[in-house]
Amino acid sequence: MDTRDVAVFLGLDVGKGEHHATGLTLDGKNVVDKPLPNSEPKMRAMLDKLTAKYGKVLVVVDQPASIGALPLAVARDAGCEVAYLPGLTMRRIADLYPGEGKTDARDAAIIADAARTMPHTLRSIELDDETIAELHMIVGFDDDLAGEVTRVANRLRGLLTQIHPHLERVLGPRIQHPAVLTLLERLGSPKAIRKAGRRRLVTLLRPKAPRMAERLVEDIFTALDEQTVI
Template sequence: MINADGTRLLSRRVHNDEPELLELIADVLEISHDALRAVDLNHDGAALLAGLLANHQQPVAYLTGRPVHRASGAYRGEGKTDAKDAFLIADQARGRRNLGLLRPGDEIAVDLRTLNRLRAQLVEVFPALKHTWTGRSRVRSHC
């Protein structure tokens, strides 16, 4: 958790476990009721946290992986760590105003998760598809 100036207010490792997440939610609420929560996943690993926050009427912003990846080079430190990623996500959420909120059960979110799952399965079977979807295809067609 960081404040508007980027100063760390709370930083600790938390397992994806309901009691630990509930304790974290309570600790954040003690510091601020207006804190913006942000995640870079909208499924799997973040599903429990998003559900618990929704049950506590706490909105969760979603920061897509692409901006997180692009921004990671601008932050100090070598390598990828959970602490670095958490600070990067918090700092990016602090400075951005165009973040969408996760809404559990939202039809669009469910559809996007389904499409992403299907895409991941297709890429497992046909790895070359990844290059065509990212615009880095090496195969050129001539007519």
């Protein structure tokens, strides 16, 4: 990141209800070092004051999602630059600083100083075209998997309907349940299921469906008794 025109490097160690803010000028002068409530008015007031007094502010966080989302949104809206210092990078940099105790103030100071002295360690939080393309690919892969699961489930239900419609009415709606898949994998046919008997089926299904095993077995045998031909 190009930080040559940044006047204040504001490091935020983000927290659920409160952050700690440390601000350093380009020459290392500490201009902010205090807790900051996770509140838009409080954060906006600090950023506006720093911008008015010093100029461009760069807000750097150690996690950009979840609890770090509001500070970044407020910073962007206030006209500040934003960046992210990856956690692993921060931990390695922290080893170079004196003291071993982990405190919010120490972490915020490390984030601010790393941004000031090692801008190459920072990561942009803006989504570029490449990132969006990667997300599309991941989502597409997810869609493919979901489509394949649906296809296999429908194929299994079709086979059950062809062989034993009564059994399909019991197992079909639960076809993706681990207990039903275990049953079909281990036994595989109405004849084998009936031969196994109630007790063995309950033992087989209980680890996958503790509360449903006995009821499911009774429903299965009721269905098997309703159809005498295969």
